[in-house]
Amino acid sequence: MTVIAHLSDIHFGAVDERAAEHLVGVINDRNIDAVIVTGDLTQAGRKREFQAAGEFLDRFTAPILVVPGNHDTPVYNLGQRFIDPWRRFRKFIHHDLAPTMQIKDVFVVGLNSARRAGPSLDWSRGRLSRTQIENAAAALIGSDGANLKLVALHHPVLPGEGKAGNAIINKPDRAMESIAASGGDAILSGHVHIASAKTHDPGPRSIVIAAAGTASSTRLRGELPSYNLLNWKDETLRIDVHRYGADGYLVERQHYFERIKKHWQSKPA
Numbered sequence: 001m002t003v004i005a006h007l008s009d010i011h012f013g014a015v016d017e018r019a020a021e022h023l024v025g026v027i028n029d030r031n032i033d034a035v036i037v038t039g040d041l042t043q044a045g046r047k048r049e050f051q052a053a054g055e056f057l058d059r060f061t062a063p064i065l066v067v068p069g070n071h072d073t074p075v076y077n078l079g080q081r082f083i084d085p086w087r088r089f090r091k092f093i094h095h096d097l098a099p100t101m102q103i104k105d106v107f108v109v110g111l112n113s114a115r116r117a118g119p120s121l122d123w124s125r126g127r128l129s130r131t132q133i134e135n136a137a138a139a140l141i142g143s144d145g146a147n148l149k150l151v152a153l154h155h156p157v158l159p160g161e162g163k164a165g166n167a168i169i170n171k172p173d174r175a176m177e178s179i180a181a182s183g184g185d186a187i188l189s190g191h192v193h194i195a196s197a198k199t200h201d202p203g204p205r206s207i208v209i210a211a212a213g214t215a216s217s218t219r220l221r222g223e224l225p226s227y228n229l230l231n232w233k234d235e236t237l238r239i240d241v242h243r244y245g246a247d248g249y250l251v252e253r254q255h256y257f258e259r260i261k262k263h264w265q266s267k268p269a
Contacts, residue, residue, distance in 0.1 A: 002104045002148070005035045005062075006210070006228040008190025011071065011217035012052040013043030019225050019244050020216040024059045026242075026249050030229075032062045034103040038190040038212060039069025039114065039154030043219075046074075047088060054092035065101045066094055067110040069154035069191065070126070086112075098132070100139055106232060107146030109139045111153040113169050126155025126169040126191070133175050137182035148232050151179050152188045158200060158209050160192050167191060176202035185264065186210060186237065188228075193221040195228060197239045197255035199264050206263045210239055210255075226252070235259045236267075 005027050010020065027035060037057070042049035050072075057064060072093075073085040086097060097112040113126035140149050157172040169175060179187060179202075186208035195213040199206050213226035225244040230237060236258050243252035256267045 001231055001233040002033050002106050003031060004103070004106065004150075004230040004232070005030075005032050006038065006152075006188050006212045006230060007035065007215040008038040008154070008212040008227075009040040009069065009193055009214035009217055009219075010037070010053065010056070011040055011043045011214065011219055012056070013046060013049040014218050015043075015052075016216050016218050016225060016244075020056060022244070022248050023216055023227065024056070027227075028059070028061050034101065034106075034108070035060050035062050035064040036108060036110075036150070036152050036188060037064065037066040038152050038188055039067050040071040040190060041066070041069070041089075041093065042072055044075040045072055045088060050088045050092035057093065063101060063103060065099050065108050065110055065152065067099070067152055067154060068093075068097060068112050068114050070114040073114060098135065102143070102146065105145070105147040106150065107140070107143035107148070108150045108152055109136050111136055111151065113153040113155040125167050126153070128153070128169050128171075128175050133178050136184075137178050140179065140182040140184050143183075148186075148237070149184050150186050150188060151184050154189060155191050156189045156209075156211055157187055158198075160194060160196055160211060173202060176200065176207070177204060180204045180207050185259065188212070190214075193217070193219065194223050195226050195241045197228070197241075197257075199257065199266055201263075206265065208237060208239075208257050208264050213241075216244075237264075
C-alpha cells in the first residue's frame with residue numbers, strides 16, 4: 001500500500017500553533033510515503049511567514065511536494081507582487097512551481113494555479129494557462145512506470161461548499177478533460193477550507209476530485225482543521241479525512257473509490 005498525506009491552507013500568519021505542532025507529530029509517526037501540500041502556506045506572503053512555513057515543512061520526514069496558493073504572493077507589497085511574486089516561495093519553500101514526484105508506483109505533478117493579478121478586483125481566483133495544462137498532460141503521459149497518477153493544485157476544479165466554493169479555475173472542463181485523457185486519476189486541491197472527495201466524468205473517463213480542508217489555520221469556514229490521507233492499493237483508493245479536535249487529528253470519515261477499466265467509481269465503505 002502507498003500512503004500519502006494531502007495537506008492544504010496552513011496559513012502561517014494565521015495558524016493554530018497547537019494544531020500545526022500536532023500535525024507534524026501525527027504525520028511523522030505514521031507510515032507515510034509522501035506529503036503533498038496544495039498551497040496557501042502563508043497568510044500574506046510575508047518573509048517571516050515563509051520562514052516559519054519552510055521550517056515547518058522541513059520537519060516532515062517523508063518526501064514532500066508543494067505548490068503555491070493565492071496567499072503565497074505578497075498581499076501588501078504590490079511592487080514585489082507584480083515584479084517577482086514567487087521570489088519568497090522559491091527562496092524558502094521550493095524553486096519549482098510545477099514540481100513532479102514519483103513515490104513507488106504513484107506519480108504526482110504539481111501546478112501553480114495562483115496568479116499575481118487579474119482583470120477583476122478579486123485576485124484570489126485561480127487560473128491555469130494552456131501551456132500549463134499541456135505540460136501537465138505531457139508529464140502524465142511520460143510517467144509510464146506509474147500506476148496511479150495525481151495532479152495537485154491550489155484552486156478547485158469543481159464548485160463546492162462554503163464562501164470560496166465557487167472560486168474554481170478558469171475553463172475547468174478543459175483542464176479536467178486533458179488530465180483525464182492523459183491518464184490522470186485524481187485531482188487534489190485546497191483553497192475552500194472544506195474537505196471533500198467525489199468522482200467526476202469530464203468526458204474521456206471518470207476521475208477522482210478531492211479537496212483538503214485547512215490543515216491548521218484559524219481562518220475556519222464552518223469546519224475544524226483537517227487533512228486527507230490517501231491509501232492506494234490494488235485499484236482501490238481510500239481517502240480518510242482526519243479532523244482536528246480535543247484529542248488531536250482523528251478519522252472523521254472515509255471515501256472509497258475503485259478503478260474499473262480505467263474509470264473511477266465510488267464504492268460503499
